[in-house]
Amino acid sequence: MSELSSPDNDQPLLVAEGLAKNYGRLPACRDVSFALYPGEVLAIVGESGSGKSTLLQLLSAQLAPSAGRVSYRMRDGVLRDLAELGEAERRFLFRTDWGFVHQDPAQGLRMGVSAGANVSERLMAVGWNHYGRIRDTASTWLDRVEIDVGRIDDAPKTYSGGMRQRLQIARNLVTEPRLVFMDEPTGGLDVSVQARLLDLMRNLVSELGLAAIVVTHDLAVARLLSHRVMVMKGGRVIETGLTDQVLDDPREPYTQLLVSSILPP
Amino acid sequence: MTAMIELANAEKTFTMHLQGGVELPVVRGVSFHADPGECVVLSGPSGAGKSSILKMIFGNYRCDSGRIGIRHHGKVIDLATAEPRQVLSIRRSTIGYVSQFLRAVPRVATIDVVAEPLIVNGVAREEARERAGKLLRRLNIPERLWSLPPSTFSGGEQQRVNIARGFISDLPILLLDEPTASLDAANRAVVVELIAEKKTRGVAMVAIVHDDEIRHLIADRIVDVTSFAAAA
């Protein structure tokens, strides 16, 4: 497991306080509080309907909470309540300091435009205006995610599932974000493809000192990628702690059930 | 206190919710310490809780009550109540753990698996690889294997890679869980040497060793775990 890159950074990057979301009378997420530090990878685990995807949307300001709030430390060092950011600021955050890796790459990529343009879009959005430099940077990133640079002008619809997912990662990391949200990043991929992707993500996260919040139902993904894990059930966080602690010494009945359901490697 | 590790009345019980909430007491009243340059060996029969104690000191198992004091950056931190971030910080710069089995990292070359703990602590990649190579050579891992991922190696080779990874760093505390099991005599001797070198550098160690001869060679003090057996 990778280690925290900046351990002495005692200022949290993202703080959730009493987060809750109701869909009508149905509580999808209840009273979630935690702090995420720079370089820290947090896994949110639980089965379908446990509220983990709702929580991810709340944390990434894509959904307004029914109660509670999410604060984020901007690049100027000031902790800001996301609900109080203007839409322009929030969207700017989303394409510069944050990344979002979707389970389905078609949601996170522009399938009809070239891989190079997919990676470059964020650069152009923040004002890069030199084609040669944009293309060089895109090539570098394709190489970092192990995509043949010769495929730079091909559209992702011609890519395999694993390549699409790696392209999505490059598209997100090109502006060197500090926080990346991932929603089941290895879901729907073959096991061998998953292993390669996980290894790549693990290396990138530790090289770049990224903080990440990874939603997954796969405990193996949590073990390989995350420092810390939150187990969700019925919209609540029922157990939280160091990843190896929670997985090797689970306390809650539900966590024990989850852990005991893993097939041995 | 000058001890690197000090346990006081540490206690651990597993509650097996899937077996109708059966309580499985593991250890209680665990109290001992380890000073710098000292190797404390835990003894007792299988199932007495030796590995559990080691895992509690590493923060891998949670401690239900009592105290696990760890000297970290000159301050004593109680691992039983520490924040996850503190535990991670302690693992990075204070406590190393050499388990019996290598948790295979796919696609990473053996030399890099061994060098990683140094790189994480800021040692330059080239220097880290050089030191990793030295250690691998001492542990009789042929150089032609260094560039391969260890997941394809035999059990004994994997264990030696794991030992190299555990011993390479300059951490002040090392936890050794049967480091010599399934090694041949020559490699066992190398491990004994490595432990002796760590002692001269003031590293505090807690070890589990089944082999009487090895135990005799490395132990400065023996703590009998039987007295902590929770069922007693």
Place this chain on the structure above:
Amino acid sequence: MNAPAYNFAYLDEQTKRMIRRAILKAIAIPGYQVPFASREMPMPYGWGTGGVQVTAAILGPDDVLKVIDQGSDDTTNAISIRKFFGKTAGVATTTSTTDATVIQTRHRIPEATLHAGQVMVYQVPIPEPLRFLEPRETETRRMHALAEYGLMHVKLYEDIARFGHIATAYAYPVKVNARYVMDPSPTPKFDNPKMDNCAALQLFGAGREKRIYAIPPYTTVVSLDFEDHPFTRYRFNAPCALCGADNSYLDEIVTDDKGGRMFVCSDTDFCEQRQAAGHHGTESAAPHKEKAHV
């Protein structure tokens, strides 16, 4: 008025007021697409229903109207719209760019420099420049609101990656008044520089899409590009076969079924004025075939 059965310029006065309000708003926010309640017109969509409504709303009895289609005053579309307003408004019509007060156009800006007091009315098929990359209207409107225009460069990037240069030849995106990115309608990019700091008022009407937008006189209009791939104009590298002009936008005319062709000014008024002034081209098949940037 020739046809008292119609209100002046066909549309009823309430509709014209509604359209004028949209136009005023568009002028106040240069390049911004203002929604308006586009009416059914007695012609199919795609034939200039947006432009015709804008023209109808601004036309007065003293105006002199010119209508061009691809630069030409004498195509079916141009003639029928000219006749439409001749009949419903009784206004004078002309083919002279200089004499006209209102010029409705499809796909060209005249070669003669426009002067203060004139109004250009563009017929627009698709007003949203971002649509081909982002089909959601809710999203493109938000992108305009927040001036998020990175996506526009994605299209130009794709051109360069594919063709080695920005191959977009018409509907080339521009930024108006350093704020809104705008589709200049499918005019050739040759005409883009004419929009910048233009003395005339420029109005754009999209009937099917129900949008009106505008460039007030003397407004900055910049064609998007990259530092290392700057915007360039583009025309066939030949003089006009009829009038010899070497700086006008040319149409390629196929003259027979043996591959014969000639290049002539797309702006018929410009070409005729030059010929009347004594300029002559070869009037033969043009020797050059290759294209060039100028």
